[in-house]
Amino acid sequence: MDKLLKIxxxxxxxxxxxxxxxxxxxxCKAVDGVSLEISKGETLGLVGxxxxxxxxxxxxxxxxxxxxTGEILLDGQKLGDYSGNFGKGNRKRVQMVFQDPAESLNSxxxxxxxxxxxxxxxxxxDQGERASRVKELLNLVGLPxxxxxxxxxxxxxxxxxxxxxxxxLALNPEVLVLDEPVSALxxxxxxxxxxxxxxxxxxxxxxxxxxxxxxxxVRHLSDRIAVMYLGxxxxxxxxxxxxxxxxxxxTRSLIGAIPQANPNVHGKFSVLSGEVPSPINPPPGxxxxxxxxxxxxxxxxxxxxxxxxxxxxxxxxxxxxxxI
Amino acid sequence: MMRITLNxxxxxxxxxxxxxxxxxxxxxxxxxxxxxxxxxxxxVNKRALIVYYEGEYFFPxxxxxxxxxxxxxxxxxxxxxxELKRVxxxxxxxxxxxxxxxxxxxxxxxxRETDSTGFSPPxxxxxxxxxxxxxxxxxxxxxxxxxxxxxxxxxxYLFLTYLxxxxxxxxxxxxxxxxxxxxxxxxxxxxxxxxxxxxxxxVSVMPGWWxxxxxxxxxxxxxxxxxxxxxxxxxxxxxxxxxAKDYIAAAKVIGAGSGRIILRHLLPNVISTLVTFAPFTVxxxxxxxxxxxxxxxxxxxxxxxxxxxxxxxxxxxxIAPWIVSSAAGALVLTLTLVTFVGEAIREAFDPKKFSTYQ
Numbered sequence: 001m002d003k004l005l006k007i008x009x010x011x012x013x014x015x016x017x018x019x020x021x022x023x024x025x026x027x028c029k030a031v032d033g034v035s036l037e038i039s040k041g042e043t044l045g046l047v048g049x050x051x052x053x054x055x056x057x058x059x060x061x062x063x064x065x066x067x068x069t070g071e072i073l074l075d076g077q078k079l080g081d082y083s084g085n086f087g088k089g090n091r092k093r094v095q096m097v098f099q100d101p102a103e104s105l106n107s108x109x110x111x112x113x114x115x116x117x118x119x120x121x122x123x124x125x126d127q128g129e130r131a132s133r134v135k136e137l138l139n140l141v142g143l144p145x146x147x148x149x150x151x152x153x154x155x156x157x158x159x160x161x162x163x164x165x166x167x168x169l170a171l172n173p174e175v176l177v178l179d180e181p182v183s184a185l186x187x188x189x190x191x192x193x194x195x196x197x198x199x200x201x202x203x204x205x206x207x208x209x210x211x212x213x214x215x216x217x218v219r220h221l222s223d224r225i226a227v228m229y230l231g232x233x234x235x236x237x238x239x240x241x242x243x244x245x246x247x248x249x250x251t252r253s254l255i256g257a258i259p260q261a262n263p264n265v266h267g268k269f270s271v272l273s274g275e276v277p278s279p280i281n282p283p284p285g286x287x288x289x290x291x292x293x294x295x296x297x298x299x300x301x302x303x304x305x306x307x308x309x310x311x312x313x314x315x316x317x318x319x320x321x322x323x324i
Numbered sequence: 325m326m327r328i329t330l331n332x333x334x335x336x337x338x339x340x341x342x343x344x345x346x347x348x349x350x351x352x353x354x355x356x357x358x359x360x361x362x363x364x365x366x367x368v369n370k371r372a373l374i375v376y377y378e379g380e381y382f383f384p385x386x387x388x389x390x391x392x393x394x395x396x397x398x399x400x401x402x403x404x405x406x407e408l409k410r411v412x413x414x415x416x417x418x419x420x421x422x423x424x425x426x427x428x429x430x431x432x433x434x435x436r437e438t439d440s441t442g443f444s445p446p447x448x449x450x451x452x453x454x455x456x457x458x459x460x461x462x463x464x465x466x467x468x469x470x471x472x473x474x475x476x477x478x479x480x481y482l483f484l485t486y487l488x489x490x491x492x493x494x495x496x497x498x499x500x501x502x503x504x505x506x507x508x509x510x511x512x513x514x515x516x517x518x519x520x521x522x523x524x525x526x527v528s529v530m531p532g533w534w535x536x537x538x539x540x541x542x543x544x545x546x547x548x549x550x551x552x553x554x555x556x557x558x559x560x561x562x563x564x565x566x567x568a569k570d571y572i573a574a575a576k577v578i579g580a581g582s583g584r585i586i587l588r589h590l591l592p593n594v595i596s597t598l599v600t601f602a603p604f605t606v607x608x609x610x611x612x613x614x615x616x617x618x619x620x621x622x623x624x625x626x627x628x629x630x631x632x633x634x635x636x637x638x639x640x641x642x643i644a645p646w647i648v649s650s651a652a653g654a655l656v657l658t659l660t661l662v663t664f665v666g667e668a669i670r671e672a673f674d675p676k677k678f679s680t681y682q
Contacts, residue, residue, distance in 0.1 A: 062577045091579045104570035108331060108592040117588075118578040151332060167574070 004207050005038040005061075005094075005175050010070035012053070012060050016280055028280045030056040032231035033070070035307075036209075038175070043201060043208040045222030045239065047215050047254060051276050053231040054211045055099075058179040061209065062096045074175065092122055095173035099180040101160035105152040111138075111163055112148035118170040137166040141196060158189035162196065169200070177209045182217060194220055216258045219243055224313075227251045230287045231279055233307065234322070237314040247310055249322040250288045289321030296321035337596070340672040347668020350661040361472035368465045370429040372405040375421040385424075395419075427451055428462035430469040430628040435460055443644040455646040457636050463647055466628040467654050473540075473623065474630060475658075478609035480544055482602060488552040490598070493559025494586050498567060508560070515553035519612075522550045527621045539624040547612065555601065562594040600673050603666030607659050614655060630655055 012031040015024035030053045038044045048054050059065045061072055063079070072079040079090055098104035105114055115134045119125060125133065135145055141162040152160055161181060168176060181197070182190045198221060201208060212218045218225055219239050226236040227250060235248040246252045246269075256269030274291050277283055283290040286300035299320040308318040316323055342348050365385050366373065375382040377395050384390050384405070392399040395408055406427055412419045428434060434456065446455040454463040496507045526546045530539060566572065567590060575585050616622035617631020630651050637648025 059573070064573050064576060091577070096574070096577045098570045098574055100570060104574045106571040106575075106589055106593070107333065108589075117575070117580070121579045121581075121584065154332070164574075167578070171578075 002040055003037045004040040004042075004075060005036075005209070006073040006076075007034060007036045007057075007061070008070055008073070010034045010057070010060065010072065011068045012056050012065055013068040026280050029231050029282065030279055031060065032279075034228070034231070034233050036226060036233065036236075038207055038209060040174075040207055041205050042224065043206075043210055043222045045218035045225040046209060046211045046228060047213060047218050047225060048228035049213055049254075049276060051279070052228045053279070054213075054228055055179055057228075058096065058177045058209065058211050061175075061177050062094050063091060092118070092171040093173055094175045094177065095168040095171060096177040096179060097161070097164050097168045097181045100184040101152070101157065101164045102184070104164055105160060105167075107151060107153050110149055110151055111143075111155075114152070114163060115166055115170055118167065122171060124171075133170070137170055140169065140200070141166045156189070157185050158193055161185060161193055165193075165196070165200070169204070173206075175207045175209065177211070179211050180213065181210075183212065183214070190217070197221060215243075215254050227254065230276055230282060232305070232317070234288070234317040234319075235315065236307070241311075241314055245314075247314070247316045247323050248288075248319075249292070249294075286317075286319045286321050289319065294321035334596075337672050341668055344668040344671060347664050347666075347671075350664035351668070354658070354661050354665065357471065358475050361468055361475065364468050364472055367424055368426040368428065368430075368462075368468045369424045370405060370427060370432050372408070372421040372423050372427075375405070375408070375419075377419050377421075426453060426462065426464055426468075428465045430461060430465040431626055432462070432465075433460045434462065443640065443647075445644075446646050454650045455644065457633070457644070457647055458640065463633065463650055466633060467630070467650060469628040470630045470633065471654065471658070473627060474610055474613055477540070477544060477613055477623075478606045481548060481609040481613075482605050484544070484548040485552040485555055485605060486598065486602075488548065489555030489559050490591065492552075493556045494563050494590065494594075496556070497560040497563025498582065498586055498590065500564070504560075511553050511556055517550060519547075519550045520616075523547055523616060524619070524621045527616075536624055536627065540627070543616075543623065547609075547616075551612075555598070555605070558598065558601065559594065562597050563590055566590050566593050596673055600666075600670045603662050603669060607662045607666065610655075610659060610662070 010031055011029070011033055014028040014030060016026040016028055017023060018025040032053070034053075034057060036044065036046075046054050046057065056065060060067055061079075074090065074093060077090065079094065109117070112131075112134055115137050116130050119130045119133060124130065134148060138145055138147060143159060143162055143166070147155070147159075147163075152163060155163065161184075165181070178197070182193050185193060194217065197208075200206060201221070208221070210218060210221050215225075222239045224236060225239050225242045226233050227242070227248065228234070229250050235242065235246070235251045237245075242251065243255065246255055250272075252269040253272035257272065272292070277287050277291060284301050285297055285303070286294075286305060288294075289297040289300050303319065305317050305319050307315040310316050310323075341351075360367065365371075369385060371384045373383070373385055375384060375395070382390065384403070389402040391401060392403045392408075395403055397403060397408065397411065405421060405423060409421055409423060412421060428451070434452070442456065442458045442460050444450065444452055444456040444460065446453055452462050452464070454467065456462055457466070492507070492511065496504045496511070523543075523546055527543060530542060534542070563586075567585075572585060572589060575589050580589075613622055614629075614631040614634065617629040618635050619631075620635070622631050623629045633647060633651040634655070637644065637651055641648060
């Protein structure tokens with residue numbers, strides 16, 4: 001399979017400024033050496049708890065953050081030449097759906113204006129063509145055509161997210177980055193939006209990077225799943241394999257956190273407690289072993305903790321305290 | 325797709341404003357007074373509204389002067405319509421004319437038959453409803469024309485200060501970083517230049533041979549130039565707050581450029597906060613121009629102005645108390661109304677009540 005989106009050794013570090021002169025006193029390693037590949041038509045799920053750098057990764061892919069090192073290739077072409085070439089040509093090929101539709105839609109614009117804007121910016125078609133494209137998009141996401149003259153706050157959360165999805169699709173992107181698209185929605189609406197995304201993915205052959213902290217949502221949509229912990233990918237496998245045969249201790253505890261419908265059934269894995277260590281001042285060894293107080297933690301200090309292929313297509317961080 | 329439809333949110337704010345009785349009626353009153361003062365020539369003027377002379381109608385309120393010969397008065401300078409009325413009355417040949425309610429001009433010195441020394445007290449017979457000043461100019465006429473020029477001046481001031489502050493504030497707030505760091509220092513330095521001194525110095529070196537319009541517009545420019553900075557801080561911080569929101573990130577992902585993001589996304593969301601300040605800016609402009617006039621560095625000499633009236637009134641408090649009381653009364657009334665409007669707008673546009681973002 002040809003790889004459409006290739007992220008290699010991506011690091012995104014933010015300077016932490018302090019003192020009177022606001023000099024950088026430390027760096028926050030939000031994304032610290034992530035390599036991912038997504039094939040055409042594939043959906044890669046990216047899971048991890050809050051603060052592990054998933055959203056930073058997403059924002060870097062669409063160009064909202066600058067990579068510190070590493071590169072993002074789309075079809076072999078480098079994305080991220082921020083000085084000039086990243087401009088309109090490449091940017092429209094990667095679009096994004098944001099987490100909270102209440103904040104990602106400008107409340108001063110009507111739905112028509114919101115959906116038309118990408119077309120206006122990229123000078124696509126005349127007024128009539130743009131209007132018919134807007135109608136097409138509304139049909140696609142299942143909103144009434146009368147929505148054109150209404151404002152985002154007149155819609156419910158689920159409908160608003162449909163507007164956000166329609167906007168991201170307006171330019172026929174090849175890659176769609178979905179940054180927790182259903183986390184801000186009510187549970188009852190969530191499944192509707194997930195079904196819509198599944199339908200769109202199949203109909204339009206979209207390549208998606210789907211980000212969520214909720215493994216139960218990700219497994220519905222993804223072909224493969226990558227698990228991220230403190231700026232690093234700790235395990236990648238096909239969705240099936242990852243759920244049924246998790247190798248990394250962190251993946252196990254994420255699976256343990258999926259709620260069970262039957263209160264008498266206890267999951268295979270225990271639920272995790274505690275906080276993610278600070279990405280500004282990470283522990284010297286394996287950050288997960290440090291958090292859970294693994295007795296093998298000291299062995300991980302000084303190890304490179306690279307991904308290793310345990311079985312075909314199943315990569316796990318080679319860490320003495322997490323893979324047992 | 326440019327349609328002029330009001331955002332339902334804006335509509336709700338306007339409805340809320342209308343429901344705040346005191347502010348709403350103050351607004352209507354002020355707006356009405358301003359529009360009335362714009363056609364003050366029909367209410368306060370030495371020229372007649374309608375003259376009927378030998379089968380012909382004349383409307384002398386606007387346009388060129390009509391010489392006295394025209395109505396058989398035997399002089400070639402502008403007709404004195406109050407005298408003409410008397411003449412028509414005496415001759416009773418069926419000619420008539422209608423004078424405005426206040427038949428005086430703000431520049432006109434009404435020296436009547438008696439050797440007047442100025443300061444005629446208010447009287448109904450002479451139609452000087454608020455008396456006259458030192459040179460027998462009608463106080464009411466000067467108040468009305470003074471209101472017109474002061475209010476227009478304040479609106480111009482509002483527009484220009486906002487324009488400068490919005491441009492500077494959005495550039496600083498949107499680009500941030502070094503632009504903000506150095507730009508803001510410049511703004512701070514500029515804002516520390518003392519306003520009153522600079523205006524007084526610059527006005528006093530303004531060439532006297534400039535026309536009145538030139539002098540008034542340069543005064544406006546000077547005042548704007550030394551006081552626009554205050555609003556910049558609000559614009560800047562509002563832009564800072566808005567640009568961190570996801571709808572701006574979404575616009576960037578779409579590929580929108582800086583200009584488009586500022587004009588189409590940021591400013592519409594920022595402007596409602598700025599509207600709240602507008603009435604207070606107007607009030608500040610009215611008080612500063614009055615203060616400058618009072619000191620003698622404001623509007624150039626024969627222009628009717630409230631500050632100049634206040635000055636005369638204070639100088640001649642014992643002889644002519646009606647001058648200071650009418651000028652001060654008008655000033656207090658106007659500023660109170662403007663403040664009421666400001667309070668109502670502030671309450672109606674309360675962002676806590678009408679935010680759509682969390």
